[in-house]
């Protein structure tokens with residue numbers, strides 16, 4: 001039986017006067033890799049905040065493993081990497097290993113010491129993102145892309161079943177974006193971690209994802225990647241609100 005991790009049922013949300021999410025329903029199951037795409041200001045980050053229980057919807061309900069998102073306690077099951085994680089400057093006084101271990105604070109306790117086992121777990125997480133060689137380096141001395149991998153390791157250190165990422169490739173150069181996505185693919189396929197990835201990338205990542213959700217205030221499409229690939233560029237441009245063109249889609253003509 002497939003287990004559902006996130007279930008959004010009929011979510012609506014308004015900031016002051018403006019409705020940014022209208023009747024959103026979406027389900028993320030164990031092992032799935034979802035790409036959540038949409039233009040600037042379409043409500044992607046707001047939806048993520050609601051899923052994480054940081055904002056309350058005006059209408060509708062979000063459940064995590066069947067429990068209300070706002071009162072969900074098993075936070076270690078869900079790793080989160082926010083939009084602007086990778087912005088440490090060179091003088092920041094923490095090593096890569098310390099940053100990753102800080103992901104265990106919820107489990108260990110705020111003022112408790114980390115054990116050897118915690119350190120081993122942090123090194124394992126760094127290995128998964130291929131950053132173990134940098135364990136002793138200062139976080140601020142790494143490139144934006146390397147820092148982002150470290151933040152993924154920080155999110156992975158508690159062995160989550162779902163990883164939520166909000167535009168993790170912002171500030172990473174194009175050459176490193178492809179290898180970053182390939183790492184996400186390994187996390188999903190080899191480690192069985194479900195992924196919900198907010199992205200502006202309508203080509204490459206949507207080929208890696210098993211499912212795609214298209215958001216612009218409402219959900220315009222959600223379903224398996226193959227069905228997304230069948231949409232033509234005109235349909236996507238219509239809900240995007242401006243012309244967009246995928247290079248790798250099976251239907252390219254706008």
Ligand SMILES: Nc1ncnc2c1ncn2[C@@H]1O[C@H](COP(=O)(O)OP(=O)(O)OP(=O)(O)O)[C@@H](O)[C@H]1O
Nearest residue numbers: 015016020038039040041042043044045046047200
């Ligand atoms: N705290 C806030 N108060 C008022 N309006 C907000 C607030 N946060 C976001 N908004 C507005 O809500 C809308 C949706 O914003 P949101 O950040 O969810 O979009 P997004 O799809 O994540 O955008 P982007 O791709 O540019 O990051 C935007 O019009 C934004 O200006």
